[in-house]
Amino acid sequence: MWDMAKSDRLLQMMHLLRSIPAPVTAEVLAEGLEVSIRTVYRDIESLRAAGAVIDGEAGYGYSLTEDPALPPMMFSVDEVEALVLGLREVEQVGDPVLAQAAASVLAKVNAGLPQALQRTLEHSVLRAKSFLPRPEINIDVAAFRRATREERELEIDYVDAKGAITLRRIQPLAIIYADAKLVAVAMCLLRDDFRAFRLDRIVGFRETGQGFSPRRVAMLRAALAQFRGEVGGDSRPV
Structure with a gap:
């Protein structure tokens, strides 16, 4: 094996x-x-x-x-355009690991398309471009994503809106790409409430050795509902 x-x-x-x-x-x-x-x-x-x-x-x-017994990957022209736009948006806003993964996915999809659709993908009329400068992020976002995916608690060193560095213990639930900023939705154990933390304000993080599986999906659903105002709360990053 x-x-x-x-x-x-x-x-x-x-x-x-x-x-x-x-x-x-x-x-x-x-x-x-x-x-x-x-x-x-x-x-x-x-x-x-x-x-x-x-x-x-x-x-x-x-x-x-390629095995001729396998059917070619079938997409409509609009579906191909949607794939291109979505993946190129990831290349623009994602961390380096995610951006490289998006480029890899495009190459794999292209290889599985019939020749006519390959031309559509390669010469797509759609492009993604961010004109708003994104604040510089100094942490390993790929590692932060991995901890979120694996439901591990983190300690973060966070610079608040007043410039003070505070220590927070969080259960990371998701990363949202919004308004040229990357925001981590998390349960803040200090506040015992859901909070949104800007990744550009996190100057360091460490795993605590504690996990919170399998509660992430349900907690994220509750956090997003709270941020939408269904049960109160505030969606602004702290």
Whole structure:
């Protein structure tokens, strides 16, 4: 059985074979995966053994032949435009890890489309551009997202509206992209209430070792209802 690291690497290799014009040399694959050329050769054979149709050989390059038994990914033109607009918006407003993931998704979707829709995606009439400068964020947003997703409590060093740094213990529920700002919706254990914290005002954070699974979804629903005024409260970031 493949270990997780190898499984991830084989998925990345399939993505490279789909997104780079063929033939893709072993050197290019090795550079993209940050492995040796010998490892590339072994992984190509592993993919072939698993059923992937990969033409080519060492010294020439490789090309991936998609299984003709699988139907092409079917979208309408409007659906393709919606995908492009949404993912390019993520590229604009997301943290670096999320922006790179959006670009990767676009490449994967493009590889699975019929040729006519590939042209629609590549030459989409829609673009996403943010003209409002976003405040600089100095924390690892990807790590903050991961803690939120895995329902882990955090201690944050937070600069309030008056410029004072306070220590807060929170249960992060979601990150909202609004008005050129990234805002974390959370249960603030100091206030025992839901609060919205601007990520650009968080100057540091740490995991406490405590979790709050499986309550995040229900808590987020209650927080958003409170912010909408259904049960009172204030949606403004603190």
